[in-house]
Amino acid sequence: MPTQPPQPPQPPQPPVSSQPPGHRTLARAFDAVAAQYATARPGYPPALFDAIEELAGRPLAGARVLDVGAGTxxxxxxxTARGAQVTAVEPGAAMAGALRTAHPGTPLVRAAGEALPFPDDAAFDLVGYAQAWHWTDPARSVPEALRVLRPGGALALWWNIPDPDVTWAAEQEARLARRLTGYHAHSVAPEAPDLIRGLGLGLDPAYRILHWTRRVPLDTHLAMLGSRSYFAAIGPEAAAPVLADERTALLDVFPDGIVEEAYALDLTVTIRPAASS
Ligand SMILES: C[S@@+](CC[C@H](N)C(=O)[O-])C[C@H]1O[C@@H](n2cnc3c(N)ncnc32)[C@H](O)[C@@H]1O
Structure with missing residues (x-):
């Protein structure tokens, strides 16, 4: 029998979380990281709001908008800066508290997208979910959005996704997925149009991807990662070694410590048909 040559010593394997947090735990995890979320998460570029106006068929200025899963x-x-009259909807206490501090003039209700506390004739022009619709049950949240929209009003869902066409961002996501069981389990952005069509409500969503970047200090980037629901759910102790390894990996790519985060902003816009109730 051939003998195996001696193997070089293997580097220690990173800890793997074998019990991934479930959907409900993840959906509620944000309250633990609300302050970090508010300071480290990216915003959305003007091109997003231009695209929403185009696909919704009306300007945001003067539009009655429900921002569901509004977070901080x-x-x-x-x-609001585009001139919309925004009502925020957020179930989480700490996230809602941060929103109240940042936007004291914005009406805020504590509720989930599956049970919007507004009457049938609320007649919003736009119901928006920024980075939040995947936490809802689509079979309930979509009919709820249609119910409170005026006929011809729009349901807009969008997500900043790490740009898969940018090598370091794709490698980072692959690294995190290898290390953290179930890390990508709740990403639904690209499937949103099919999920909505599949509800059998006769809806015909439009879909766009917009690419954009922002440059932030490495610490802000790591805080952004740490504000993701998965890291919030596993807690700071379990998150720390993963984020420390990300710091090392990213300093190879961005030696000056300024990270150019790259996003594919995924947008799905669905118009409420005139016949929907
Ligand atoms: C990733 S944050 C998005 C916050 C904000 N829209 C933004 O753009 O940064 C997701 C938010 O959805 C909220 N959320 C969780 N489950 C929800 C549900 N069923 N309906 C509405 N919002 C929900 C969470 O509390 C959290 O604040």
Missing amino acids: GIATGLL
């Missing part, structure tokens, strides 16, 4: 108010502030 990142999209709330940008929609």
Whole structure:
């Protein structure tokens, strides 16, 4: 029998989380990282709001907008700056508290997208979910959005996704997925149009991807990662070694410590048909 040559010593394997946090745990995890979320998460570029106006068929200025899963108010502030009359909807106490501090003049209700506390004739022009619709049950949240929209109003869903066409960002996502069981399990952005068509409500979503970047200090980038629901759910102790290894890996790519985050901004816009109730 051939003998195996001696193997070189293997580097220690990173810890692998074998029990991934479930959907409900992840959906509720943000409250633990609300302050970090508010400071480290990216916003959304003007091109997003231009695309929403184009696909919704009306300007945001003067539009009655429901921002569902509003979190700390990142999209709330940008929609308001475009002249929209925004009402924020957020189930999480700490996230809602941060929104109230950042946008004291914005009406805020504590609720989930599956049960919007508004009457049938609320007649919003736009129901928006920024980085939040994947936490809802589409079979309930889509009919709820249609119910409170005016006929011809629009449901807009969008997500900043790490740009898969940018090598370092794709490698980082692959690295995290190898190390963290279930890390990508709840990403639904590219499937949103099919999920909505599949509800059998006669809906015909439009879909766009917009590419954009922002340059931030490495610490902000790591805080952004740490504000993702997965890291929030596993807690700071389990997150720390993963983020430390990301720091090392990213200093190879960005030796000056300024990270150019690259996003594929995924947008799905669905118009409420005149016949929907
Ligand atoms: C990733 S944050 C997005 C926050 C904000 N829209 C933004 O653009 O930064 C997701 C938010 O969705 C909220 N959320 C979780 N489950 C939800 C549900 N069923 N309906 C509405 N929002 C929900 C969370 O509390 C959290 O604030």
